[in-house]
Amino acid sequence: MNTFVNESLLEIRRRSVRDSLVESLAALDGELPIDARTVIGGTRSGGRELVSSDPGSPGTRVAEAGFSGAEEVAHAVEAAKRGTFAWGRLPADERVRTMRRAADGMRRERNRLTALIVRECGKPWGDADAEVCEAIDFIEYYAQQALALDRAPDLVQVPGERNHITYLPRGIVAVIAPWNFPLAISTGMTAAGLVTGNSVIYKPAEQSPGVGSEMVRIFLDAGIDPDAISFLPGDDTPGRLLVEHPSIQTIVFTGSCAAGLEINAQAARPAPGQTHIKRVVAEMGGKNCLVVDADADLDEVVPAAIDSAFGFAGQKCSAASRILVHEALYDQLSERLAGAVDSALVGQAENFGVDTGPVIDTESVERHRRYVELGSAEGTLLASQAEIPTGGNFCAPTVVADLPPGSELLTSEVFAPLVTLERVPSLEAAAAAIDSSAFALTGGLFTRNPEHARQFELASPVGNLYINRGTTGAMVGRQPFGGNRLSGTGSKAGGPGYLSYFVEPRVTCENTMRHGLVV
Amino acid sequence: MTNTILDPPATTPRESEVRAAGRLLITALEDEKPLSAARFNSMMVDRISDHEKLKAALFRLVDVTPMCRDTPEVADHLAALLGEIEDPGRGVRLMRRAAGSPVLAGATGMVARAGVKGMASRFIVGESVDDALGELAGMWRRGVASTVDLLGEATVTEREADAYAARCEQTLLALAAAAPSWPSRPHLENDMHGPVPRVNLSVKVSAMTPNARSDDPGRGAAGAADRLLGLLRAARDLDAHLHVDMESLDLRDTVTGLVFDLLSEPEFRDGPSVGMVMQGYLTDSPEELDRWLDWQNGSGRSTPLTVRLVKGAYWDHEVVEARQSGWVPPVFTDRSACDRNFEGLTRTLLSRLDLVRPAIASHNLRSISHAMAAAELAGGIDAIEFQVLRGLGDDIEKALAELGFRVRTYSPIGDLIAGMAYLVRRLLENTSNDSFLRARAGAENLDSLLVAP
Numbered sequence: 001m002n003t004f005v006n007e008s009l010l011e012i013r014r015r016s017v018r019d020s021l022v023e024s025l026a027a028l029d030g031e032l033p034i035d036a037r038t039v040i041g042g043t044r045s046g047g048r049e050l051v052s053s054d055p056g057s058p059g060t061r062v063a064e065a066g067f068s069g070a071e072e073v074a075h076a077v078e079a080a081k082r083g084t085f086a087w088g089r090l091p092a093d094e095r096v097r098t099m100r101r102a103a104d105g106m107r108r109e110r111n112r113l114t115a116l117i118v119r120e121c122g123k124p125w126g127d128a129d130a131e132v133c134e135a136i137d138f139i140e141y142y143a144q145q146a147l148a149l150d151r152a153p154d155l156v157q158v159p160g161e162r163n164h165i166t167y168l169p170r171g172i173v174a175v176i177a178p179w180n181f182p183l184a185i186s187t188g189m190t191a192a193g194l195v196t197g198n199s200v201i202y203k204p205a206e207q208s209p210g211v212g213s214e215m216v217r218i219f220l221d222a223g224i225d226p227d228a229i230s231f232l233p234g235d236d237t238p239g240r241l242l243v244e245h246p247s248i249q250t251i252v253f254t255g256s257c258a259a260g261l262e263i264n265a266q267a268a269r270p271a272p273g274q275t276h277i278k279r280v281v282a283e284m285g286g287k288n289c290l291v292v293d294a295d296a297d298l299d300e301v302v303p304a305a306i307d308s309a310f311g312f313a314g315q316k317c318s319a320a321s322r323i324l325v326h327e328a329l330y331d332q333l334s335e336r337l338a339g340a341v342d343s344a345l346v347g348q349a350e351n352f353g354v355d356t357g358p359v360i361d362t363e364s365v366e367r368h369r370r371y372v373e374l375g376s377a378e379g380t381l382l383a384s385q386a387e388i389p390t391g392g393n394f395c396a397p398t399v400v401a402d403l404p405p406g407s408e409l410l411t412s413e414v415f416a417p418l419v420t421l422e423r424v425p426s427l428e429a430a431a432a433a434i435d436s437s438a439f440a441l442t443g444g445l446f447t448r449n450p451e452h453a454r455q456f457e458l459a460s461p462v463g464n465l466y467i468n469r470g471t472t473g474a475m476v477g478r479q480p481f482g483g484n485r486l487s488g489t490g491s492k493a494g495g496p497g498y499l500s501y502f503v504e505p506r507v508t509c510e511n512t513m514r515h516g517l518v519v
Numbered sequence: 520m521t522n523t524i525l526d527p528p529a530t531t532p533r534e535s536e537v538r539a540a541g542r543l544l545i546t547a548l549e550d551e552k553p554l555s556a557a558r559f560n561s562m563m564v565d566r567i568s569d570h571e572k573l574k575a576a577l578f579r580l581v582d583v584t585p586m587c588r589d590t591p592e593v594a595d596h597l598a599a600l601l602g603e604i605e606d607p608g609r610g611v612r613l614m615r616r617a618a619g620s621p622v623l624a625g626a627t628g629m630v631a632r633a634g635v636k637g638m639a640s641r642f643i644v645g646e647s648v649d650d651a652l653g654e655l656a657g658m659w660r661r662g663v664a665s666t667v668d669l670l671g672e673a674t675v676t677e678r679e680a681d682a683y684a685a686r687c688e689q690t691l692l693a694l695a696a697a698a699p700s701w702p703s704r705p706h707l708e709n710d711m712h713g714p715v716p717r718v719n720l721s722v723k724v725s726a727m728t729p730n731a732r733s734d735d736p737g738r739g740a741a742g743a744a745d746r747l748l749g750l751l752r753a754a755r756d757l758d759a760h761l762h763v764d765m766e767s768l769d770l771r772d773t774v775t776g777l778v779f780d781l782l783s784e785p786e787f788r789d790g791p792s793v794g795m796v797m798q799g800y801l802t803d804s805p806e807e808l809d810r811w812l813d814w815q816n817g818s819g820r821s822t823p824l825t826v827r828l829v830k831g832a833y834w835d836h837e838v839v840e841a842r843q844s845g846w847v848p849p850v851f852t853d854r855s856a857c858d859r860n861f862e863g864l865t866r867t868l869l870s871r872l873d874l875v876r877p878a879i880a881s882h883n884l885r886s887i888s889h890a891m892a893a894a895e896l897a898g899g900i901d902a903i904e905f906q907v908l909r910g911l912g913d914d915i916e917k918a919l920a921e922l923g924f925r926v927r928t929y930s931p932i933g934d935l936i937a938g939m940a941y942l943v944r945r946l947l948e949n950t951s952n953d954s955f956l957r958a959r960a961g962a963e964n965l966d967s968l969l970v971a972p
Contacts, residue, residue, distance in 0.1 A: 008845025339676025353735025451599035
């Protein structure tokens with residue numbers, strides 16, 4: 001058993017802890033906007049035209065960054081090549097020490113980072129705190145894994161030869177990150193690249209350059225070679241240019257399915273002068289199902305379903321978006337779920353006790369509105385709260401039932417607070433419905449029959465299956481995370497095999513026999 | 520504000536006094552018939568507890584049985600749950616075969632369901648309040664008071680919260696209508712503070728709102744306020760006692776904040792009689808109790824606050840949640856430390872009889888004996904109430920009643936589905952290796968149970 005210990009969550013149920021978070025947010029507000037301009041070779045430069053705002057209060061300028069373009073990409077690649085040379089040749093334990101200093105840096109600034117995630121992404125406190133812990137966990141976990149990789153497993157040895165295997169950095173890693181876990185996913189992808197000796201060129205999401213910039217600053221403060229980490233905020237231009245660039249060896253991406261497939265196709269075409277095969281590690285969409293068996297305890301199901309579907313406004317990759325209920329419990333569950341959604345609190349992420357905060361941008365509000373309309377046209381709106389705050393990007397948590405098979409709502413990712421409810425005659429029927437999906441990220445099952453749990457597990461294509469709990473909240477080292485099928489490349493962030501995507505193995509065999517003498 | 524009063528009574532008994540009290544209790548216990556149902560039940564629980572995996576399987580069966588639509592489905596679950604036991608003994612193999620056999624499944628399921636029902640009926644006094652009135656009156660005649668608890672599913676909607684509050688109010692009315700016909704039992708209805716209400720209802724704040732959140736005590740308190748307010752008024756008008764149960768630490772600030780807020784209203788200055796629950800397994804419980812005493816002292820209320828002192832029923836939850844989150848567990852993980860703290864809290868309560876009515880709720884012979892001896896120093900038999908759980912503390916209930924103490928039995932009412940969470944928690948609590956009941960069952964000589972923790 002791995003002895004890794006996850007970073008302790010804040011005990012937000014204690015008033016003193018809540019008070020200190022509120023203070024940190026006030027202090028942060030005094031610093032806004034954050035300087036999130038481009039960083040190459042440790043130096044900031046460029047414009048401030050790209051502005052991120054508080055999703056709950058779009059007038060607030062949270063961070064200012066520039067739109068990086070071809071010139072910045074070229075400079076970053078040049079720096080990264082130098083970085084690969086210097087940083088990549090350091091002994092593994094020296095890199096690990098530096099990385100762990102970055103984890104300490106995050107610990108020192110923990111409350112501030114949490115507050116910034118609340119402010120820039122509208123993520124409620126509990127989730128924001130869990131995210132900072134996850135970021136720290138990624139650094140520590142990959143540090144542990146890098147050391148294990150450095151002490152590579154024994155090869156078979158026979159007299160007269162010496163065999164060993166070394167894992168070398170692949171080169172330059174392009175990290176293309178999402179806004180929904182602006183710190184944790186960025187940190188995980190970046191740390192995996194760096195700790196294995198690669199240089200990283202990091203492109204944050206357009207919506208969250210502030211958090212991304214703070215992460216890069218913490219890495220630099222910890223002593224990472226400034227050439228080994230660059231920060232290229234912008235729209236999707238820098239990402240596209242990096243994917244096409246002949247000097248990029250590895251592309252690590254988390255985002256939509258369409259973008260992931262595009263990256264995969266682009267990366268497969270070698271650019272002129274390219275001397276390697278680009279490797280793509282992608283985490284893409286999902287259409288995650290929560291299945292409720294006939295014997296489930298609805299006292300447990302309802303809160304788990306609400307949290308999985310509407311926590312962080314349904315914007316976690318792992319969020320439940322379909323609930324498939326055994327017909328024996330359908331009426332009971334739909335009534336209780338609808339009642340629970342009616343009493344959910346929609347509000348500013350910074351208010352403790354809020355169930356559903358704002359969505360990231362007006363585009364998301366519009367998408368949610370469109371899907372709610374579709375739901376009411378094709379099915380029944382079981383619950384859709386009337387009272388939501390004005391002024392921010394708020395959506396009412398919505399439950400849609402009675403949809404016809406084949407409805408777009410049953411196949412498309414909504415990425416906002418909307419969940420569908422379906423009646424199924426059996427667990428087998430639920431499993432078949434899930435199996436027909438192109439996505440296979442997370443899934444959940446509530447049952448009190450262990451035999452049903454085993455059968456469902458066998459039939460389940462998803463990357464992360466949760467039994468008798470919600471579908472969100474994977475922990476580093478405990479639930480390595482990532483999807484199968486069109487949900488991703490099957491790589492497991494926070495899991496034992498992840499670093500293998502960032503290295504190239506080299507085996508050396510030395511003949512130790514000379515004139516009949518074995519040395 | 521401090522809690523020191525001018526002349527605090529000495530409430531620390533000598534060990535010899537605790538042992539003397541304990542021997543009285545043990546003598547009363549031994550008057551019981553050797554093969555009472557209670558003894559038989561604790562023997563069965565004891566045997567099952569020796570096999571952790573079997574215990575887990577059977578508890579899970581108890582948990583799911585009410586949700587099974589027919590007896591083959593019960594058998595199906597039994598077979599699957601037993602199938603999880605990796606190293607089955609002969610008994611388990613036989614049970615598994617019976618549950619899995621098409622011929623025997625129906626009968627096995629029927630037996631299992633009957634077993635679960637039988638077990639539930641030991642812990643639950645009736646399916647409805649009308650159902651329970653006869654038994655509650657019978658207890659009263661035997662010299663045992665009660666506090667009624669309405670079992671229910673978790674509250675996740677406003678409608679469920681309304682339904683719970685309405686059931687509570689109906690229960691208060693039904694009890695208040697029935698209680699006057701109960702015969703006079705002076706030691707159950709009077710103490711040094713004056714009259715003790717015959718009608719006593721325990722309620723849960725989390726059942727009165729779907730909005731209880733650990734990170735925002737104010738939200739849950741606001742959500743439950745109107746319903747609890749209605750119940751406080753009903754209790755006041757019916758001369759009933761309302762006891763607000765404590766749940767997991769996640770909701771402690773919600774519960775205490777709400778209760779103190781409402782009780783600060785001038786309309787509740789002279790009643791009703793209200794109680795709260797102090798959980799002695801919480802490491803910060805002494806400070807928390809000081810806070811409560813300060814509050815009561817400054818509240819200007821003319822009725823004492825009843826404080827039910829328990830060890831606490833959410834130990835596993837608190838420890839697991841803490842371990843998963845990387846927190847220091849908020850509870851004592853050492854049983855002796857927990858027991859010592861319980862005794863300390865007992866003495867604190869008995870030293871502030873000007874403010875509180877202490878109700879000592881434990882099945883541990885040592886804890887009870889200590890409280891008996893401490894009460895003797897603080898003001899005699901009148902200074903204290905004991906509380907026990909129906910189905911688990913039946914023999915202790917009888918013994919304490921025989922000794923002339925005011926005993927109140929926590930008496931759950933509800934149907935089987937609603938009762939399961941309660942039932943499993945009680946079973947867990949009393950079959951865990953730390954269980955006080957088990958210690959008693961296994962002790963060679965009962966005197967050894969009176970040793971200071």
